[in-house]
Amino acid sequence: MPFKNRSNIGADLLLAKRLIQHGARPPIVSQLCHLTRKQSIAFFKTVQGQSPKQGMLPHDHQxxxxxxxxxxxxxxxxxxxxxxxxxxxxxxxxxxxxxxxxxxxxxxxxxxxxxxxxxxxxxxxxxxxxxxxxxxxxxxxxxxxxxxxxxxxxxxxxxxxxxxxxxxxxxxxxxxxxxxxxxxxxxxxxxxxxxxxxxxxx
Ligand SMILES: [Zn+2]
Incomplete structure (x- = not known):
């Protein structure tokens, strides 16, 4: 699974790891760390040792x-x-x-x-x-x-x-x-x- 050709992919992956360790779900990790959704899900499984939660992200505005x-x-x-x-x-x-x-x-x-x-x-x-x-x-x-x-x-x-x-x-x-x-x-x-x-x- 090739990563996008980016010079700072190492920094992005380190940040993605920290986000995932804090429980960030793949859509957020993808958006902030320039990873594809597939890459974020695979990375999430590696870091957390389990699949990410499915369903919508929190959206209660109140x-x-x-x-x-x-x-x-x-x-x-x-x-x-x-x-x-x-x-x-x-x-x-x-x-x-x-x-x-x-x-x-x-x-x-x-x-x-x-x-x-x-x-x-x-x-x-x-x-x-x-x-x-x-x-x-x-x-x-x-x-x-x-x-x-x-x-x-x-x-x-x-x-x-x-x-x-x-x-x-x-x-x-x-x-x-x-x-x-x-x-x-x-x-x-x-x-x-x-x-x-x-x-x-x-
Ligand atoms: Zn007060």
Missing amino acids: WAIRSAHNNIHASLFLGMIEGIRDRLPTPNLSANLLVAAYEIYINVASRMLADRQFIQPHSSQHYPLDINRAWYLITLLSTGDLVFILCGRCHARYLGMIHPDTAFSQCPICEVWTDRSGRRRWVSAKSKNHALNKPSAR
């Missing part, structure tokens, strides 16, 4: 606002993406950017999960935000469906949503209450349907 917990993890990851991208000469989305931001995310997330006495995740697939969903969230940020908002009360930077069928903005740190199981709940789930003005702060 995932980041479904719970305060999701929002914290999405805000953390996309904050990394923005932070790294702002320092790059060409702010294009690349395999490097996704891998770098995701590795910082799982580093921070594993400490958060350990603090909350959860079992230490053994693979990226067990973090609240898996890398395939992380990839989808980047596209939502790029299209403006997800926007960063600065909380006027606690100054946390979190994600709100501006979408034709959903507008939502609640701080996952201070506009929540904790139920008996210890889960953070939005103060008002009903406000999901309230109109949201475009925030001035990112």
Whole structure:
């Protein structure tokens, strides 16, 4: 199976390996690492020792606002993406950017999960935000469906949503209450349907 004639195929394969180790599925690996779908699937089997999951990639555009917990993890990851991208000469989305931001995310997330006495995740697939969903969230940020908002009360930077069928903005740190199981709940789930003005702060 010949690879496309590219001078930096070695770098692409190294990045593909890291993406796959974090659970990235073949369509994403193909797109970011210049491999054909067939090559990505074969490489996935080699790295993971099993066939990739079939079916659609994560595409729930409301995932980041479904719970305060999701929002914290999405805000953390996309904050990394923005932070790294702002320092790059060409702010294009690349395999490097996704891998770098995701590795910082799982580093921070594993400490958060350990603090909350959860079992230490053994693979990226067990973090609240898996890398395939992380990839989808980047596209939502790029299209403006997800926007960063600065909380006027606690100054946390979190994600709100501006979408034709959903507008939502609640701080996952201070506009929540904790139920008996210890889960953070939005103060008002009903406000999901309230109109949201475009925030001035990112
Ligand atoms: Zn807040």
